[in-house]
Amino acid sequence: MILQRVGPMSTNGRERIVKTPGVCWGHARIRDTRISVKHVIESLRAGATPADLVARMPHVTLEDIDAARQYYHTHQADIDQEIAEGAQLEKTLRQAMPSLLQQKRAARHAGPDTFSPG
Secondary structure: OOOEEEEEEOOOOOEEEEEOOOOHHHOOEEOOOOOEHHHHHHHHHOOOOHHHHHHHOOOOOHHHHHHHHHHHHHOHHHHHHHHHHHHHHHHHHHHHOOOHHHHHHHHHHHOOOOOOOO
């Protein structure tokens, strides 16, 4: 396995953000995890706090979250592109494979009204 180390560095000298071909599509991620910088940034934008992320992912530290944020600030265009590509993929997949639950709900609402008025 080829591990490409990318900054920023932690206080103990070990890089916290890495890229590994074949892991998380080669995107920047927190070392020794499959938590991408993209995921951290999307979660923070959605309103999560760094403490929330650590509580949900106990193998991640506040220093890891801070490193992901620092990495984003120096590679913002790349991460924003990953976020946009992910959103487009999600949209494409939703169109190609609609939710079975949504299909059942639509069928239920398309049929005759079985409830009596009042």
